[in-house]
Amino acid sequence: MKLFASLTSPYARKVRIILAEKSLPCELIVDSPWEANTRVPSVNPLGKVPALETDAGEIFFDSPVIAGYLETLDAGPKLLPADxxxxxxxxxxxxxxxxxxxxxxxxxxxxxxxxxxxxxxxxxxxxxxxxxxxxxxxxxxxxxxxxxxxxxxxxxxxxxxxxxxxxxxxxxxxxxxxxxxxxxxxxxxxxxxxxxxxxxxxx
Ligand SMILES: N[C@@H](CCC(=O)N[C@@H](CS)C(=O)NCC(=O)O)C(=O)O
Missing domain, CATH: 1.20.1050.10 (Glutathione S-transferase Yfyf (Class Pi); Chain A, domain 2)
Incomplete structure (x- = not known):
């Protein structure tokens, strides 16, 4: 997986914390959407971080959607109830x-x-x-x-x-x-x- 994130984005931080808690390996691609040469709009048309690229090449944003995706992976701890x-x-x-x-x-x-x-x-x-x-x-x-x-x-x-x-x-x-x-x-x-x-x- 690859995570497009800026180091100051709280939304990206939420996703990075989930990845760390679940010990999920993920390449961090530091990219600030505010800078002229940003690649973020090519992965998220909204031009915002975080955006996650799965190993299959599928892109997910925004942070609640990414959190939902990470929950589907076979990695504990579970952060959402089953009910x-x-x-x-x-x-x-x-x-x-x-x-x-x-x-x-x-x-x-x-x-x-x-x-x-x-x-x-x-x-x-x-x-x-x-x-x-x-x-x-x-x-x-x-x-x-x-x-x-x-x-x-x-x-x-x-x-x-x-x-x-x-x-x-x-x-x-x-x-x-x-x-x-x-x-x-x-x-x-x-x-x-x-x-x-x-x-x-x-x-
Ligand atoms: N609801 C989104 C918010 C994402 C967001 O606003 N990210 C900011 C960085 S903190 C951003 O990329 N802003 C660039 C822009 O608005 O153009 C999420 O939870 O991921």
Whole structure:
């Protein structure tokens, strides 16, 4: 398999963590879709990373689809429950966590626009989404070791990746203060080799 990814993409990090947790070999092709000579549009018409090329040459994107594909391979640990409704529930947690990342990315991009074009209300609107979603995730995480069930799932990985992205891009956002259960989850997840090996470079 080949994974097209940038080293700072939180969505690509989610997939790299899944690959590491499942000990699945995969060639990492570092490619930033923001650069002029990027090859990403030739594998994903949307021009986004991550995109995965299977050993059979099939391409999958985006990160939830890749996560679903990796789950079909004969590699443990299983990160989604076998029961279809339980699976949807874990994917709901993933979707909420990815939504935190989406809003944080939009806030970052807006904050990088030149003065005069930049909209502070739009940044605030995106950060409000982050905060509401963190409150919902905190309610879910409170009083339990894992976001769903009795072991690590895709939900835990997606939530921790989103929190790691907040630390990277919004270090001034003190999300730990009002979200102690998420802070505990992050501490445990960040210590895993799959997380330490995929820590994004600053930049
Ligand atoms: N929903 C997608 C989001 C992927 C995404 O937005 N990736 C960013 C990098 S963090 C990207 O490639 N952006 C390039 C662009 O928007 O042109 C996923 O989960 O994979």
């Amino acid at each position: 279809p409704l339980e699976r949807v529930r874990v994917r709901q947690i993933e979707s909420l966590a990815d939504g935190v990342t989406d809003a944080a990315v939009l806030a970052l991009l807006e904050s990088r626009r030149p003065e005069g074009l930049r909209s502070e209300p739009e940044i605030d609107r995106q950060i409000d989404k982050v905060d509401r979603a963190l409150d919902a995730l905190e309610a879910r995480a409170s009083g339990r070791d894992w976001m769903y069930g009795n072991g690590m799932s895709l939900g835990d990985i997606a939530v921790a990746v989103a929190l790691g992205y907040l630390d990277l891009r919004f270090p001034q956002h003190e999300w730990r203060r009002e979200h102690p259960a998420l802070a505990g989850l992050a501490r445990r997840m960040f210590a895993r080799p799959s997380f330490t090996a995929t820590k994004p470079p600053v930049g």
